[in-house]
Amino acid sequence: MDPERRAPDDLLISAENLEVWYEDYHALHDICLDVRAGELVGIIGPNGCGKSTMMRTINGLLKGRSGDLTVGGMNVREVDLEEMAKMCSNIPTEFPPDFNLSVYEVVMLGRYPHRQSMWWESAEDEKVVNRALEMFGMSALAERDITQLSSGERQRTLIAKAYVQQPRIMLVDEPTAHLDIKYTLEVMQYFRDLIERERDMAIIIAAHDLNTVAKFCHRIVMIKKGRILANGTPREVITEENIAKVYGVKADVIEHDGEIVMIARHPIKDPGSEGSMPDLS
Numbered sequence: 001m002d003p004e005r006r007a008p009d010d011l012l013i014s015a016e017n018l019e020v021w022y023e024d025y026h027a028l029h030d031i032c033l034d035v036r037a038g039e040l041v042g043i044i045g046p047n048g049c050g051k052s053t054m055m056r057t058i059n060g061l062l063k064g065r066s067g068d069l070t071v072g073g074m075n076v077r078e079v080d081l082e083e084m085a086k087m088c089s090n091i092p093t094e095f096p097p098d099f100n101l102s103v104y105e106v107v108m109l110g111r112y113p114h115r116q117s118m119w120w121e122s123a124e125d126e127k128v129v130n131r132a133l134e135m136f137g138m139s140a141l142a143e144r145d146i147t148q149l150s151s152g153e154r155q156r157t158l159i160a161k162a163y164v165q166q167p168r169i170m171l172v173d174e175p176t177a178h179l180d181i182k183y184t185l186e187v188m189q190y191f192r193d194l195i196e197r198e199r200d201m202a203i204i205i206a207a208h209d210l211n212t213v214a215k216f217c218h219r220i221v222m223i224k225k226g227r228i229l230a231n232g233t234p235r236e237v238i239t240e241e242n243i244a245k246v247y248g249v250k251a252d253v254i255e256h257d258g259e260i261v262m263i264a265r266h267p268i269k270d271p272g273s274e275g276s277m278p279d280l281s
């Protein structure tokens with residue numbers, strides 16, 4: 001990796017007292033978050049708590065904010081979108097359904113911040129794309145139209161597209177929302193392998209399934225109504241108390257084969273009766 005791309009101390013994202021608004025809706029409150037190279041970070045929390053908003057703030061798409069945010073050592077306020085695209089790539093949950101391109105063409109789209117010419121690809125672009133197709137097991141499907149792929153294959157195409165952007169940060173929004181358990185494990189393993197191979201980058205994944213996040217992520221950030229409620233290792237964050245507070249659910253958290261496993265039992269009907277006091281308002 002080019003040493004010039006290294007941010008000081010490998011701190012890739014640094015947010016301090018970040019507040020984010022949509023018009024007059026205050027979506028994120030007092031966010032303080034550091035992410036370093038080599039980290040796979042999971043963002044969890046109920047629907048509407050602000051996970052996607054956090055991603056859109058980090059990649060500079062949301063302008064309504066106060067506080068400090070540096071990404072790759074650059075102040076997000078001063079970075080243009082093309083510079084940001086070299087630093088940060090986004091992986092959405094799904095393609096727009098009428099996106100009619102081959103796997104190869106989609107992955108090549110990821111090269112756009114690096115392209116010398118709008119009109120043709122360089123030998124370097126082709127090399128990087130072919131390597132990514134191989135790495136994510138998509139070489140045999142390179143000519144296939146992406147509308148003719150399984151959800152897992154489509155997701156791998158999106159990861160390959162993000163990878164050829166050669167970012168230092170990948171922002172992944174609910175990558176496994178449409179995947180069955182086998183593809184979920186596979187896709188999460190690709191992210192884990194990626195972070196272990198490329199120690200120079202960080203990956204942030206917003207996800208719903210706590211057990212998946214606990215299994216693969218180094219660190220978990222738990223959000224409740226736009227605030228970070230917990231930030232630490234899976235063991236520190238996935239606790240019965242935090243799950244009651246954030247989801248209003250009585251859960252058992254156990255350790256199995258060295259992994260943290262959460263078993264959801266039931267919604268907490270009477271907050272007083274479970275020992276903890278979830279705020280269900």
Ligand code: ADP
Binds near residue numbers: 047050
């Ligand atoms: P999550 O990804 O955790 O489900 P979001 O970040 O999408 O949550 O949304 C956080 C909050 O911000 C929600 O209350 C949502 O309704 C609101 N919100 C999201 N996008 C917009 C928008 N474009 N305009 C106004 N409010 C929005």
Ligand code: MG
Binds near residue numbers: 051052053173
């Ligand atoms: Mg979301």
